[in-house]
Amino acid sequence: MAGRQQAICDLRRLATGIRLNATRMVAIQGFGYLGQALSSAEIFAVLFGSGLLRPGRDRFVLAPGHYVISLYAVAAEVGLLDPRELESYGKDGALLEAIGTERTPLVDLVCGSLGQGLSGAIGFALAAHLAGEDRDTYAFVSDGEMQEGQTWEAAMFAAHNRRRMGRLVVVVDVNNSQVDGPVTSVIAIEPLAEKWRSFGWRVLEVDGHDVDALSSALASRSAGSEPLVILARTKIFGPVRSLPSSADGHFIKLDAALERALIVELEAALA
Amino acid sequence: MRNPPYEITLKPYGQALLELARQRPEIICLGADLTRQTETDIFRDALPERFINVGMAEANMMGIAGGLARAGHTVFVNTFGVFCTRRCFDQVAMAVAYPALNVKIVGFMPGLSSPGGPSHQATDDVALMRALPNMAVVEPADALEVRQAVAAIADRPGPVYMRLKRGETPIIFDDNHRLDLDKAQVLTGSGRSDVCIIAAGMMIPAALAAARLLESNQLTVTVLNVPLIKPLDTPTIVTAAMHSRIVVTAENHNIIGGLGSAVAEALAEAGLGVPLRRVGIGDVFAESGSREFLFQRYGLGTQNILDVAWRGLGLDRPVPSAPLIESSTGAYAPV
Numbered sequence: 153m154a155g156r157q158q159a160i161c162d163l164r165r166l167a168t169g170i171r172l173n174a175t176r177m178v179a180i181q182g183f184g185y186l187g188q189a190l191s192s193a194e195i196f197a198v199l200f201g202s203g204l205l206r207p208g209r210d211r212f213v214l215a216p217g218h219y220v221i222s223l224y225a226v227a228a229e230v231g232l233l234d235p236r237e238l239e240s241y242g243k244d245g246a247l248l249e250a251i252g253t254e255r256t257p258l259v260d261l262v263c264g265s266l267g268q269g270l271s272g273a274i275g276f277a278l279a280a281h282l283a284g285e286d287r288d289t290y291a292f293v294s295d296g297e298m299q300e301g302q303t304w305e306a307a308m309f310a311a312h313n314r315r316r317m318g319r320l321v322v323v324v325d326v327n328n329s330q331v332d333g334p335v336t337s338v339i340a341i342e343p344l345a346e347k348w349r350s351f352g353w354r355v356l357e358v359d360g361h362d363v364d365a366l367s368s369a370l371a372s373r374s375a376g377s378e379p380l381v382i383l384a385r386t387k388i389f390g391p392v393r394s395l396p397s398s399a400d401g402h403f404i405k406l407d408a409a410l411e412r413a414l415i416v417e418l419e420a421a422l423a
Numbered sequence: 424m425r426n427p428p429y430e431i432t433l434k435p436y437g438q439a440l441l442e443l444a445r446q447r448p449e450i451i452c453l454g455a456d457l458t459r460q461t462e463t464d465i466f467r468d469a470l471p472e473r474f475i476n477v478g479m480a481e482a483n484m485m486g487i488a489g490g491l492a493r494a495g496h497t498v499f500v501n502t503f504g505v506f507c508t509r510r511c512f513d514q515v516a517m518a519v520a521y522p523a524l525n526v527k528i529v530g531f532m533p534g535l536s537s538p539g540g541p542s543h544q545a546t547d548d549v550a551l552m553r554a555l556p557n558m559a560v561v562e563p564a565d566a567l568e569v570r571q572a573v574a575a576i577a578d579r580p581g582p583v584y585m586r587l588k589r590g591e592t593p594i595i596f597d598d599n600h601r602l603d604l605d606k607a608q609v610l611t612g613s614g615r616s617d618v619c620i621i622a623a624g625m626m627i628p629a630a631l632a633a634a635r636l637l638e639s640n641q642l643t644v645t646v647l648n649v650p651l652i653k654p655l656d657t658p659t660i661v662t663a664a665m666h667s668r669i670v671v672t673a674e675n676h677n678i679i680g681g682l683g684s685a686v687a688e689a690l691a692e693a694g695l696g697v698p699l700r701r702v703g704i705g706d707v708f709a710e711s712g713s714r715e716f717l718f719q720r721y722g723l724g725t726q727n728i729l730d731v732a733w734r735g736l737g738l739d740r741p742v743p744s745a746p747l748i749e750s751s752t753g754a755y756a757p758v
Binding site: 253299 | 482505510540708
């Protein structure tokens with residue numbers, strides 16, 4: 153039990169480390185996709201810090217390419233990426249681009265054009281099935297991109313072909329944020345759990361900032377014959393208090409004072 | 424014409440669209456989760472009943488636009504250029520182009536003006552839209568043209584694709600400049616010339632800068648601005664090319680299928696043997712980066728126009744170097 157408590161504590165610290173890295177990365181230009189990293193920090197901490205996803209064996213698809221900041225931030229913490237690379241994030245000619253591309257490291261697929269990731273993940277799952285390989289497929293998806301119809305074409309296919317999907321796990325960052333504001337104010341996508349269930353998926357809804365709940369949900373990935381979708385309910389800025397609620401969740405402007413306040417808050421959380 | 428670095432203005436499209444819509448109740452504005460980015464936040468705030476946000480659902484948006492247009496509306500559809508062309512090409516073809524409806528598709532962030540990498544860089548939008556029957560393709564060069572283009576494309580019956588620079592738009596022309604959607608416009612030069620540069624949109628500043636440098640090297644230059652890429656003003660282009668030793672096209676787009684291809688078709692069909700060089704993206708997907716970085720890296724600069732003109736003329740003197748034009752914040756300079 154003590155081991156489990158320690159693991160949870162480590163994952164929480166990892167999430168804070170992700171937020172700290174992301175803040176420093178966005179500070180390079182003074183604007184960028186910080187909200188995404190603040191909302192998804194626990195999800196990426198659990199995906200890459202819990203040992204459930206096996207790098208090099210399991211497939212990882214990052215559907216919304218601008219979330220690549222979270223991936224870089226966690227990768228530098230868990231030894232998959234040289235932390236010095238983070239310093240060039242978003243700069244002209246840098247390896248680490250602000251929106252993922254075909255040269256993005258550490259992913260099997262990243263889509264800058266939204267709503268296309270799940271289809272690619274299904275392709276990986278089919279390939280593993282055809283080859284008889286022990287590979288699971290994880291797709292990270294964001295809530296706003298479910299407005300794209302392709303999401304539901306893919307969801308329908310995966311459920312219909314569940315016997316050929318191996319272990320397919322979709323994790324959704326349900327942070328209610330898109331470019332024009334809260335998803336609920338643009339085009340409502342709820343009720344998400346009922347939608348996915350009616351499409352033939354096993355649905356787990358968890359607090360997306362609760363690393364214990366996220367870990368348990370992921371650990372149950374073999375429990376059913378259907379593909380699994382984990383709806384991780386998050387807040388766009390997570391637990392962070394230094395950002396005003398008026399700050400743009402999709403693409404924040406981060407001035408020096410705001411950056412400083414955030415770093416002080418996050419470093420205090422690590423101490 | 425003014426001189427670089429050019430003064431810039433903000434949201435010329437959004438303001439012009441709102442002004443026009445106030446006069447024309449049949450205009451509807453559609454968007455797909457990029458309201459401020461497509462300058463239509465001011466339309467949304469002023470005429471909320473006629474502003475519709477479909478969310479991230481471009482295929483659905485084109486179908487809705489078609490239905491609205493069949494019912495008599497003039498529909499302006501606004502998103503990034505990649506998302507209204509590549510992403511929903513069949514819907515544009517079947518719901519808009521084939522029935523020749525009054526849908527005006529406005530695609531922002533053309534070519535390498537987007538820092539977001541290939542997923543956000545519309546480098547094939549002109550090629551795609553040009554291939555659709557009934558579809559006109561428009562690319563204004565400055566804020567004055569953008570303002571005038573809004574009414575001009577609304578007046579033009581049938582579907583139009585207009586690609587627009589996002590954000591800070593330069594003012595290149597004098598206040599009395601008039602956009603003529605039927606005509607390519609001779610910006611500099613007359614009669615016989617050594618080099619004829621044919622350009623559109625964001626390449627106009629580089630074309631003008633290259634022309635000045637060539638002229639300072641005792642060469643004669645004609646510069647054509649082509650705001651209507653389809654249908655092309657073939658007579659003006661053929662006439663200018665006929666009196667030039669070499670033709671250089673300049674476009675912020677793949678060299679396949681865009682302005683350079685359109686000019687090549689026109690010159691070949693006219694039977695002209697004049698050498699043609701196309702400056703544009705060399706049939707590659709690009710990467711993330713600033714406009715200045717990407718324009719240089721992918722060959723969309725003043726120097727690239729100079730180089731091909733110089734080599735094409737077979738001059739044995741060294742090619743002049745394009746000086747870097749410093750631009751302060753709030754100004755726009757060609758690369």
